[in-house]
Amino acid sequence: MRKQSTSFHAVRKYLFTVFPLLPCLLLIMGVHILHAQNIDPSYERAITKAALKIENNDFEGAAADAQEALRINPHDERAALYLGIALSRSGKKESEEALKKALSINPQNPRSNLELGIYYYNQGIFEGSKGYLETALRIAPNTEIASKAQQYLNSIKTHGSVKPWSLNLSLGGQYDSNVVLNDGDSLPQGISDKADWRAVFTLRAKYNFLRSEKIEGALGYSFYQSLHASLSDFNVTDNLPELTMAFHLAPWITLKGMYAFDHALVGGDAYSYSHIISPSVVFSYWKGLATTVDYKYKKNHYMDTDLFEDNSARTGFNNFLGITETVPVGSYGSIRFGYAYDNENTEEEYWSYSGNRYFLGMQWNLPVRFYLDLYGEYYDKNYKERYPSADRLREDIMKTVSGSLTKVFSDRFSASIGQLYIRNKSSDDIFDYDRAITSLFFTVRF
């Protein structure tokens, strides 16, 4: 009897517990069903189009459709994720905000974690990338997402933390129409032409001893050697070690600083050395638009040689202040233009001048990994004193145009052809010249 009573109480207790919950359960089910039925056709169309466009590499179109989906459903995780993916694939910084929004809606979405990791990887912020990639790996083990996250982590080990250095070697040939920058009057007998062929070897090495989201530091070394076919006294050997630092004060402002020591030999004789200090500020605006303000102080020391008897007269210093505007043109390339003022102060005043430089250039990404670079410059220089052999004050106007076409064969190898033309129109005949250089270079990177 007592046992029956216990069972009855248990059943009654169960019913009392379950019955009040039933309306709640029904309500939850009803809400779920209503929610399932609530399909917005406009949203579905926009998100489907965004997905297809991402797969077809139409990232701008995909971003527009994902934005439309996000407008219809502002708290939709998938729309935020697709927007982030589309922007990330097209290299846009706004991707970070969209992906973080997707992640804030669902922090456990492995794809959002992976995509944010990929975004930081693309930006070279490897430490920031690792955390998200590891989270994606942990949330979705044994999936394609985990496999790709592991690939990126391996790549970071190889390129990010283990390999902080880079090495570029270039070997090429040039034909220079005016090696000695002279009209020929003072050239020795027997030279029929000032033009010459030369082989050029350059080396650029860089070691990043510091790299974080806020600060970067690097040691660099550049070497240049030219070997002329006939004018061997004009062979140039140049060594340039440098130290650069960059401080990312805010996402839109970076402060940079550089110190370099430049030492040059001409024809095997010591020709010049310089100390260069250059602080600069980079303001980054919307979608890669940037303004760079550069200041450069250069202390030059020139040595007299058998060939350059009065070279030391040029010893002095140069102050340079310039502003460069970089305007990206979608994914096609960028245009840069600017102005610079420089002031040269030398031991002999007839080498001192003040100059104004105006320049315009563009870099264009062509199909099949061809890159085009075009540049034009107008540089007027007003000298402070009359040159000893001249009868009036020297004024120079130097016009430079150059173009190069680079073909990238792989991330390691590339080849470039280039043409440069300089016309220096001077009030003093001895300084009036033109010069054309045709180049072919092969570059290998490590």
Place this chain on the structure above:
Amino acid sequence: MKKTRFTFILLGILLLVPVSALAADTVGSFVAIRGKANIERERTIREAQLKESIFLNDTVSTSAASRAKMLFIDDSVLTLGEQSKAVIKEYVYSRDKGGKSIINLLDGKMRAIVGKTKFEIHTPTAVAAARGTVILCETGIVNGKQVTTFICVEGEFTVTGTYPGSEGSALLKPGMMITIIAGEPFPTTFQAPAGNTEDLLNATNISYELSIPGPAEITLGPGQFVIEQMSILPPASFEPGAIGSTPVTIDIIFPK
């Protein structure tokens, strides 16, 4: 002579075949495939691939535990459930004038998010005509009879019975359902039981699996290939006036 003429005609036909194939217009693309989906075109059947184009008169079918989602030129989105088969019977669309599309669902389950055209779903027993709606549809043989069910999720559309003995017409509004059984009188619409709607939604639900690029495919960012300026000009700056009159060492004398 006859032989030569025949050869030329044959060559002409052979040349025209690929041209006519190229001339066919894309009416849609596969945006998501789970499991296996097949595409039947010009009497050949092969497995459909993600992003693959869909042409007029293509028959799309899915295997067991498979689904396929398609986006059409008028922004209609169709999802086929497992073991389903549909023919793209008609698709005419112009941005200005709109158009008309007819999808023939032969068997299985389908979700249609109707785009900008006048859209019709033909089944063996009925036709649903709509514009700008969300339709769930299932057709198949139950107890030896062809049965078709339509559920209206969003907007409204008209269902017309086409099977002899099942003729009739009804307007479906959101949440309404109709089941037409071949040979039986045209039924009345009723509120769709939540279970039916949910089952059909689940049967036609498919998530996108966007491809993920590997690290080697990434071409942007600081780790990328950087085009550096060539050292065209020597770093040492010569000034003509700084050169004296001392003879220069010349390795090769250029001939005049």
